[in-house]
Amino acid sequence: xxxxxxxNASVAFPIYDASSxxxxxxxxxGNMGGRIGGxxxxxxxxxxxxxxxxxxxxxxxxxxVGHNGAGKTTLLRVLAGxxxxxxxxxxxxxxxxxxxxxxxxxxxxxxxxENIYLRGLFLGMSxxxxxxxxxxxxxxxxxxxFLDLPLRTYSAGMRMRLAFAVSTSITPDILLxxxxxxxxxxxFLDKANQRLGAFTDQAGIIVLASHADHLIKRMCTKxxxxxxxxxxxxxxxxxILQRYRKRIAAA
Amino acid sequence: MGDTxxxxxSVSLMAQLKHGLTRENYQKAVADIVDGWRxxxxxxxxxxxxxxxxxxxxVIGPFWLTISMGVMVAALGVLYGAIFGQxxxxxxxxxxxxxxTWGLVSSMVLDGGRAFISGEGLIKQLNAPLSVHVYRQVWxxxxxxxxxxxxxxxxxxxxxxxxxxxxLLVVPAIAIILVNGMWMGLLLGLLSTRFRDIPQIIGSVVQxxxxxxxxxxxxxxxxGRALFLDLNPFYYYVQLVRAPMMGHLPSLEIIAxxxxxxxxGWGAALFFYTAYRWRLAYWV
Numbered sequence: 001x002x003x004x005x006x007x008n009a010s011v012a013f014p015i016y017d018a019s020s021x022x023x024x025x026x027x028x029x030g031n032m033g034g035r036i037g038g039x040x041x042x043x044x045x046x047x048x049x050x051x052x053x054x055x056x057x058x059x060x061x062x063x064x065v066g067h068n069g070a071g072k073t074t075l076l077r078v079l080a081g082x083x084x085x086x087x088x089x090x091x092x093x094x095x096x097x098x099x100x101x102x103x104x105x106x107x108x109x110x111x112x113x114e115n116i117y118l119r120g121l122f123l124g125m126s127x128x129x130x131x132x133x134x135x136x137x138x139x140x141x142x143x144x145x146f147l148d149l150p151l152r153t154y155s156a157g158m159r160m161r162l163a164f165a166v167s168t169s170i171t172p173d174i175l176l177x178x179x180x181x182x183x184x185x186x187x188f189l190d191k192a193n194q195r196l197g198a199f200t201d202q203a204g205i206i207v208l209a210s211h212a213d214h215l216i217k218r219m220c221t222k223x224x225x226x227x228x229x230x231x232x233x234x235x236x237x238x239x240i241l242q243r244y245r246k247r248i249a250a251a
Numbered sequence: 252m253g254d255t256x257x258x259x260x261s262v263s264l265m266a267q268l269k270h271g272l273t274r275e276n277y278q279k280a281v282a283d284i285v286d287g288w289r290x291x292x293x294x295x296x297x298x299x300x301x302x303x304x305x306x307x308x309x310v311i312g313p314f315w316l317t318i319s320m321g322v323m324v325a326a327l328g329v330l331y332g333a334i335f336g337q338x339x340x341x342x343x344x345x346x347x348x349x350x351x352t353w354g355l356v357s358s359m360v361l362d363g364g365r366a367f368i369s370g371e372g373l374i375k376q377l378n379a380p381l382s383v384h385v386y387r388q389v390w391x392x393x394x395x396x397x398x399x400x401x402x403x404x405x406x407x408x409x410x411x412x413x414x415x416x417x418x419l420l421v422v423p424a425i426a427i428i429l430v431n432g433m434w435m436g437l438l439l440g441l442l443s444t445r446f447r448d449i450p451q452i453i454g455s456v457v458q459x460x461x462x463x464x465x466x467x468x469x470x471x472x473x474x475g476r477a478l479f480l481d482l483n484p485f486y487y488y489v490q491l492v493r494a495p496m497m498g499h500l501p502s503l504e505i506i507a508x509x510x511x512x513x514x515x516g517w518g519a520a521l522f523f524y525t526a527y528r529w530r531l532a533y534w535v
Contacts, residue, residue, distance in 0.1 A: 082377075082378055082532050083532050084532075104377065124379075126292060127292050
């Protein structure tokens with residue numbers, strides 16, 4: 001059973017510019033006029049997540065909404081285990097698959113087949129697993145003989161198909177999506193949507209960060225409104241989206 | 252799967268050090284290194300990819316590595332052999348063995364410092380253990396070395412020196428060097444990511460070490476023992492591989508030196524990796 005429990009998590013990024021990241025500032029203090037930005041500290045800090053608590057259970061489909069810079073992507077990365085919060089705790093049970101960039105790891109000089117392996121390995125599959133799924137993935141892409149050619153000879157739509165086919169062949173417990181998944185041309189779209197439906201139905205928990213209301217309405221059963229690194233509201237999708245619109249109008 | 256908790260939202264390195272050195276963080280650091288090893292099909296492919304990308308569509312591909320190393324050894328060998336008044340049949344194999352080993356050790360130090368910096372884009376996207384980036388780099392350098400080592404055997408056989416059973420000891424010697432490459436990558440990679448001047452410092456130190464380490468000169472050319480040897484970690488590493496390559500056993504002193512370096516290096520790497528591993532994603 002997949003579950004996510006975040007308690008009072010905070011994530012703060014120190015901002016090092018070229019000079020403060022260098023050793024000179026530490027080895028030769030006073031030489032450069034001392035500290036940069038911030039009060040009292042050595043460096044200025046961006047508070048990306050501020051005291052965030054959230055509990056998600058098996059079956060939850062959650063949409064993250066909020067302005068750019070509200071902390072949606074940072075929260076997704078915390079869930080993926082990429083950022084460990086500086087304060088608070090995160091407990092994630094289940095296999096997590098972050099699909100932030102569905103073409104991550106693909107190489108233009110390698111062939112379509114090689115790229116299926118590459119992408120699969122980046123998604124955490126073993127070689128054996130990929131080999132087993134290879135026929136199914138290859139068939140779904142409808143790329144046929146093209147799979148023997150280097151990826152650089154593909155059109156953007158063909159690349160998208162390949163990335164989509166491999167990325168949706170995994171079966172994670174927890175699926176993290178940033179701005180949804182696109183899938184190329186119209187003819188392919190129906191087929192892709194079907195697959196996407198089956199793919200997302202299998203996941204125990206989905207967290208989707210998006211600015212597209214229709215995407216959130218279609219995929220999610222619950223929404224979280226974020227603002228300046230804080231969670232300001234959790235609840236039904238329609239209610240939260242309404243509140244978000246109101247806040248935009250008020251601003 | 253994971254469980255993270257800590258309570259100091261501080262950015263000061265000292266505060267993080269005090270806070271980071273917990274049993275829990277130590278276990279997570281070790282788990283990161285162990286899990287990284289389990290993902291070997293990932294970094295194995297990435298490492299191969301790095302090399303293939305460099306030589307894609309070139310006719311002889313990575314064997315350019317072998318050729319350029321061969322040309323280097325031949326040119327340096329003839330020149331310095333003459334300068335030092337050495338017998339070529341004796342000097343050239345010695346130089347070749349030292350040079351290809353130096354290539355492995357020095358590139359592990361240099362690339363180790365860049366392990367996490369060059370994985371920057373991936374670190375923010377991929378939920379894989381961070382040690383994957385170090386394994387990738389060490390593995391890539393092993394592949395290069397496996398292309399270069401033939402230079403030595405070609406040169407040696409040209410002068411009528413054939414491999415003996417002792418030569419097989421090169422295999423465990425290389426394994427030990429790779430184990431050392433891991434701590435170098437973890438430690439130097441971590442420090443370099445925070446302080447971007449460190450790769451530059453490493454670069455100039457390694458350059459100087461090439462001349463200080465007996466590769467183009469021999470230890471017996473030096474009047475008496477010198478600090479250049481005793482306090483030079485590169486000497487121990489190079490000699491550990493070069494000796495069996497040339498058919499004799501490395502001295503006990505060399506073996507003891509390497510063991511000490513391995514233990515100290517891994518100790519330091521684990522210390523810093525425990526304290527600061529979780530900060531890496533913030534630093535890249």
